[in-house]
Amino acid sequence: MIALALPAETTDEGFVAPTIEDTHYPDILPWGGEYGVWFEGGFGKQMLLVIFSVILIASFFMAASRRRQMVPGKLQFLGESAYGFVRNSIGKDIIGGRDYLKYVPWLFAAFFFVLVNNIFGAIPLLQIPTFSHPGSAYAIAAIFYILWIAIGVKKHGLRYFKLAVVPSGVPWYIMPLLIPIEIISNFLVRPVTHSLRLFATMLAGHLIITLAGSAIEYMALSGSILLQGTGVLVLGGAVAMYMLEALIMVLQAYVFTLLAAIYIEGALHADAH
Numbered sequence: 146m147i148a149l150a151l152p153a154e155t156t157d158e159g160f161v162a163p164t165i166e167d168t169h170y171p172d173i174l175p176w177g178g179e180y181g182v183w184f185e186g187g188f189g190k191q192m193l194l195v196i197f198s199v200i201l202i203a204s205f206f207m208a209a210s211r212r213r214q215m216v217p218g219k220l221q222f223l224g225e226s227a228y229g230f231v232r233n234s235i236g237k238d239i240i241g242g243r244d245y246l247k248y249v250p251w252l253f254a255a256f257f258f259v260l261v262n263n264i265f266g267a268i269p270l271l272q273i274p275t276f277s278h279p280g281s282a283y284a285i286a287a288i289f290y291i292l293w294i295a296i297g298v299k300k301h302g303l304r305y306f307k308l309a310v311v312p313s314g315v316p317w318y319i320m321p322l323l324i325p326i327e328i329i330s331n332f333l334v335r336p337v338t339h340s341l342r343l344f345a346t347m348l349a350g351h352l353i354i355t356l357a358g359s360a361i362e363y364m365a366l367s368g369s370i371l372l373q374g375t376g377v378l379v380l381g382g383a384v385a386m387y388m389l390e391a392l393i394m395v396l397q398a399y400v401f402t403l404l405a406a407i408y409i410e411g412a413l414h415a416d417a418h
Contacts (some may be wrong), residue, residue: 154215160363162356189277198261213286231256231402239406240413248409251292255285256402259343263394266351267387275396277347279340291407297412308415335408343401350390357383 209224217225232254236245259276266274276282297305310327311320356378364376 146332147269160360161358175241189283190273191278192266194271194275195271195281196263197257202257202261212325226251227257228399235399235406239403240410244413249359250407252402252406253288255289255405256398259285259401260395260398263347263398264391265317265345266354267391267394272375274347274351276343276397277351282344285401286336286343289339289408290336292403295407296409297415300413301415305412305415309412318414339401339404346393346397350393354383354387354390359384 206224209220213221214278232249236249236252240248262275265271297309309331310324313321315323361376361380361383362373367373
């Protein structure tokens with residue numbers, strides 16, 4: 146838990162809580178600002194972890210599938226179980242038995258990419274979920290936004306946009322009110338909430354753990370017996386919150402992939418809704 150804490154700061158008034166800016170680690174290779182590039186930023190810890198997650202996921206599943214046997218070993222069994230979970234519990238159950246197979250690779254990649262990058266936040270030294278930065282969440286949500294629109298257009302042609310915003314069986318006099326709501330809901334709100342749900346949850350959990358860790362450090366070094374005793378109670382609550390956050394990290398990977406499958410299913414069967 147202390148490994149997840151930022152150094153506690155104090156002023157004459159006491160403890161100073163860490164801010165969102167404090168959780169953003171310095172860039173490893175800056176390329177903005179004084180370097181004359183058009184945008185600020187650089188290659189930081191978050192980007193490094195994204196690359197590491199891709200290497201980690203690819204290495205594991207390549208190793209699990211390298212020597213396939215009729216009676217799988219432990220590694221093969223684990224890989225097949227992981228793939229089967231996404232394939233059956235998300236792809237097949239949501240999209241349907243006729244169309245789901247071609248979209249399983251998308252869902253499979255999304256689930257484990259989000260899962261591993263979330264879990265980084267629960268590992269000391271790594272200690273940051275990369276989706277606590279908005280850019281990562283916006284990027285992966287944008288990929289699926291483009292994907293399900295492309296699927297709808299490929300399946301139904303330009304008629305898809307009408308199917309997506311004009312519900313069947315609705316009286317004509319309600320259409321002027323309903324169609325703008327459907328446009329906003331399907332093409333504006335949906336991609337925003339798809340990304341913000343992941344980003345906000347990861348950021349909030351990371352901030353809570355960071356705040357708890359910094360407060361515990363401050364209390365432990367305060368020299369006050371009362372504060373030190375309170376720090377023990379805070380530590381117990383922080384450990385419980387840490388375990389809850391680890392669970393939420395897994396659930397958010399599932400929810401993100403589940404919603405992606407729902408959007409794909411909706412694009413495929415827009416004429417049936």
